[in-house]
Amino acid sequence: MRWGAPCGLPDQPPVPRRAIPLATQKELSDFLAEVERRAYKQALFSVRDDHLALDIVQDAMLKLTESYAGRPPGELPLLFQRILQNTIRDFFRRQKVRALWTSPLSSLFGSGADEDADPLESLEVADDSRFSEPPSEQAERSQVLAFIEKALERLPARQRQAFLLRYWEELDVAAVASIMGCSEGSVKTHCSRATHALSVMLGKQGIKL
Amino acid sequence: MNRGEDEFARTIVQRLDESAARLDAGTHARLVAARTAALARYPGAPALGLAGNVRVFVELHLFGARIAAVVTALMIATASVVYWQSAAPNGDLADLEISLLTDELPINAYLDKGFDSWLKRSPR
Numbered sequence: 439m440r441w442g443a444p445c446g447l448p449d450q451p452p453v454p455r456r457a458i459p460l461a462t463q464k465e466l467s468d469f470l471a472e473v474e475r476r477a478y479k480q481a482l483f484s485v486r487d488d489h490l491a492l493d494i495v496q497d498a499m500l501k502l503t504e505s506y507a508g509r510p511p512g513e514l515p516l517l518f519q520r521i522l523q524n525t526i527r528d529f530f531r532r533q534k535v536r537a538l539w540t541s542p543l544s545s546l547f548g549s550g551a552d553e554d555a556d557p558l559e560s561l562e563v564a565d566d567s568r569f570s571e572p573p574s575e576q577a578e579r580s581q582v583l584a585f586i587e588k589a590l591e592r593l594p595a596r597q598r599q600a601f602l603l604r605y606w607e608e609l610d611v612a613a614v615a616s617i618m619g620c621s622e623g624s625v626k627t628h629c630s631r632a633t634h635a636l637s638v639m640l641g642k643q644g645i646k647l
Numbered sequence: 648m649n650r651g652e653d654e655f656a657r658t659i660v661q662r663l664d665e666s667a668a669r670l671d672a673g674t675h676a677r678l679v680a681a682r683t684a685a686l687a688r689y690p691g692a693p694a695l696g697l698a699g700n701v702r703v704f705v706e707l708h709l710f711g712a713r714i715a716a717v718v719t720a721l722m723i724a725t726a727s728v729v730y731w732q733s734a735a736p737n738g739d740l741a742d743l744e745i746s747l748l749t750d751e752l753p754i755n756a757y758l759d760k761g762f763d764s765w766l767k768r769s770p771r
Binding site: 467470471474495496508582587604637 | 652655656657658659660662663665666667668669670674675677678679681682684685686688689690691
């Protein structure tokens with residue numbers, strides 16, 4: 439179950455703030471508990487590092503609580519997603535600045551990474567025995583999940599962002615456009631391209647959902 | 648976005664939900680800790696426990712220690728500048744060095760105590 443209804447639409451009539459109940463600590467806690475796993479995964483798809491993803495989620499949670507704790511609960515999803523996406527973007531900006539200093543060194547020593555390797559071709563099956571299905575099906579399921587996540591990582595950032603916000607966070611097109619700072623038409627285009635790209639990538643691996 | 652794309656996307660999302668539910672215990676624990684830390688900042692949240700108070704105490708004193716370190720470093724730098732300026736040779740010493748270096752006698756002659764006595768006895 440996703441939290442709340444579409445929110446943040448610009449054409450909604452203004453409501454006196456006194457009439458809107460503000461989010462209680464319990465409501466904020468329930469919201470964060472419901473969104474934290476998806477937020478972590480979203481950050482992980484972008485930065486591809488467990489610790490960095492956790493740091494990003496923690497920063498986003500802190501910013502939401504410190505700056506927007508007094509907002510109505512219906513506004514929390516949009517606010518949090520905006521904060522999360524900005525925090526991810528800030529990470530890449532800092533990385534770009536850092537790269538200005540470290541790239542001369544890396545050019546001396548070389549990266550050593552095979553940039554032409556297809557990550558989908560070297561995935562290992564995760565060991566997961568929590569489910570009661572036969573091991574072979576568990577392995578196949580884990581492998582499919584791993585392929586899907588790798589495919590999402592390979593998407594262009596804007597397509598991935600639009601896809602996850604629109605389909606996974608269940609925000610409406612207007613809200614996604616507001617977060618991404620683009621038009622609603624762009625959001626639909628990004629979503630369509632992302633869906634098509636995922637379909638192609640998974641199809642190449644023989645995965646049919 | 649057509650219906651086929653929507654259905655495919657929802658299938659992907661179902662798998663993503665499954666993946667999110669499979670997070671390892673360590674990662675989930677860290678997320679819970681992050682959530683707890685964030686909620687502690689909620690306006691009017693209950694005061695932190697002993698650990699939280701100790702952390703706040705340490706943070707405050709670390710801040711004061713940093714300020715003290717900066718002031719100390721500035722004072723040391725100022726004192727160093729004053730010291731080096733005062734240790735620089737004054738005019739008399741500079742003149743003595745110049746006379747030693749330009750004199751016809753070798754410098755070792757001045758180290759000879761006998762020569763020094765002779766200089767004092769001889770009229771100039």
